[in-house]
Amino acid sequence: MTLHPSHRVSAVWNFAAGPSRLPDAVLARAGAELFDRGADGAAAIERPFSGAAFRRVLDDARERLARLLAVPDNYRVLFLAGGAMHQFSAVPMNLLDPARGLTRVAYADSGYWSKRAMQEASRYAQVIVVAGHAGERPLSAPATGDWRVPPDCAYCHLTANETVDGLAYPAWPDTGDVPLVADATSCFLGAPFDVSRFGLIYASAQKNIGPAGMTVVIVREDLLQRPARAAPSPFCYRLQAASEAGVNTPPTLAIQLAGMVFEWLADCGGLTAVAAANRRKADLLYSAIDSSGGFYTAPVAPGHRSTMNVRFHLTDDSLTEHFLLGAEAAGLTHLRGHRQVGGLRASLYNAMPLAGVGALVDFMAEFQRRRG
Amino acid sequence: MTLHPSHRVSAVWNFAAGPSRLPDAVLARAGAELFDRGADGAAAIERPFSGAAFRRVLDDARERLARLLAVPDNYRVLFLAGGAMHQFSAVPMNLLDPARGLTRVAYADSGYWSKRAMQEASRYAQVIVVAGHAGERPLSAPATGDWRVPPDCAYCHLTANETVDGLAYPAWPDTGDVPLVADATSCFLGAPFDVSRFGLIYASAQKNIGPAGMTVVIVREDLLQRPARAAPSPFCYRLQAASEAGVNTPPTLAIQLAGMVFEWLADCGGLTAVAAANRRKADLLYSAIDSSGGFYTAPVAPGHRSTMNVRFHLTDDSLTEHFLLGAEAAGLTHLRGHRQVGGLRASLYNAMPLAGVGALVDFMAEFQRRRG
Known part of the structure; x- marks a missing residue:
């Protein structure tokens, strides 16, 4: 190189x-590896998503990420098109389950992005705010401990790191049987993260992963059983997890770049x-x-x-x-x-x-x- | 170069x-222009979407595309994250308008992708099939002429070019006052296209535009008045058109690549x-x-x-x-x-x-x- x-x-x-900013080593690799044609007459960006070459890229990126984060075996790693704001709707669309009595959603209010997430969710269900700021100055994340989330809540959502407000949770709350969901966008891969504490974690790529336009979703397998009837197919975690290379054409360039970042993190x-x-x-x-x-x-x-x-x-x-x-x-x-x-x-x-x-x-x- | x-x-x-396949000239430019840092210490992929540098890229891409297609002034050009399959849901979510009596949707069945589009739409409204294949062999697109679409249909959707079946419409139908919507994914920019015949055109990027993970939407301004209450914010055409650089972080790398392809087309x-x-x-x-x-x-x-x-x-x-x-x-x-x-x-x-x-x-x- x-x-x-x-x-x-x-x-x-x-x-x-x-x-x-992206790592220097990734920038140096990316131009040549993504846009130079290989022996197969195709550059990475030109390869069909259903072909063996892209499958290797996808599997490799998924395995590298799972190793970095020590993702337990009962979780699935998805690379989906769009940003965290797409997940603000995808999460309630996937996890609400009225037939099982899961008709409301719980949120912690820690600042700008958690409020945006609540706004989107309120389109689909009643939002219960289960935790908020302790005070105005100094600012702090909601106190953790036991959040006592009502059992008819499909999940409890927190914003692990508030990009605008500049605050982060020092510890995770206990939400009992209600699965905890984290928007980890702006702290993802900045430190080890105990995936097993969460039912679902999502993080858009344009911070520590790389290119805008892709979001990582890590979801516990039992949550894939929820019906997701209102979810557009590309939003449906169950369909995406069941389909090897995605329900729809995945953002192939972004996934390849992410794989390079994951490799760099291991090298670090x-x-x-x-x-x-x-x-x-x-x-x-x-x-x-x-x-x-x-x-x-x-x-x-x-x-x-x-x-x-x-x-x-x-x-x-x-x-x-x-x-x-x-x-x-x-x-x-x-x-x-x-x-x-x-x-x-x-x-x-x-x-x-x-x-x-x-x-x-x-x-x-x-x-x-x-x-x- | x-x-x-x-x-x-x-x-x-x-x-x-x-x-x-991407144009040779675009591949040759892309590596250096996207991943080399400029005098501002940032490569294109590292620049914030709200900054002046990316705004110029976005405006330039939009203007180039509008010139290539001679897009009339009463249309808006959006570059949205995701693929055409996201639009399969976004179209009904945006255009249904029960308060104005627009409660159903009309589709022409021309093959594989129009069927997929109908499946997605059927999640949100009753689908009326207003046109289909004339016969099995030889295959042909639905006959055009007057399609007589029921007036309670929010729109009438066709797939301009069926990527799987290998067929394309030789002419456009007349749908009266019901706006015609085209999935133009696999023929977009392959020939001139009379935008004024359509209320809405969408095309995912991974054919004639460039990278997977981005879709162009061209929408007539009057359709932005529809309520779109069920649409996730990144899907909402009205919000996206009202926000200069997008409601959410747009796929900046894909937009920059698309701009290079538009420039190449003008050069051709x-x-x-x-x-x-x-x-x-x-x-x-x-x-x-x-x-x-x-x-x-x-x-x-x-x-x-x-x-x-x-x-x-x-x-x-x-x-x-x-x-x-x-x-x-x-x-x-x-x-x-x-x-x-x-x-x-x-x-x-x-x-x-x-x-x-x-x-x-x-x-x-x-x-x-x-x-x-």
């Missing part, structure tokens, strides 16, 4: 929340090593914020801070635009907070090296010296 | 029905020139079939034969596996017919040069000399 010059460590660091030492690296990056940035004497502030309580999406503010908000302009000039891009919450946000997904966070922390200190 | 050696005319020709002289080239390719192959003295047969009536998916059979079906093995050895791949209909199929989408069809026709003549 030869590295194209532009794949060397860049002087510009992209902190976008998604689509976002797996999720334990990746989590340690992510911890170092997040600690460096949160320390810089906390030791700024109040010039920068992080609104989330320490135990609930996301390692993936570090949200912070300038206490003097009138400096925010100056900060963003200066950062851009210093090669630190896409640091603007989501419009719903304002301020700043640095997304530190797996592909962001410590050097990028170092450059950000240096810029923050320099900006404070000039403006503080 | 430098051509990688593997992008030179290949000795292997891939006749897959989709995902399928636009759809009139492309249609003429496609006509020559199809004529060459159908002539070889028709002049084989019955050794090869095409089951579709001449006026209804698809120029995109040429279906044919060996009259002695026991030779089919020999043909496929020999073709593979001669560098002619993915010629097996769909399992539902058997026989052979050569997909001749825009990116297949005349030379590929020439190689196939030569092989067919040689096979007949040896086995006939």
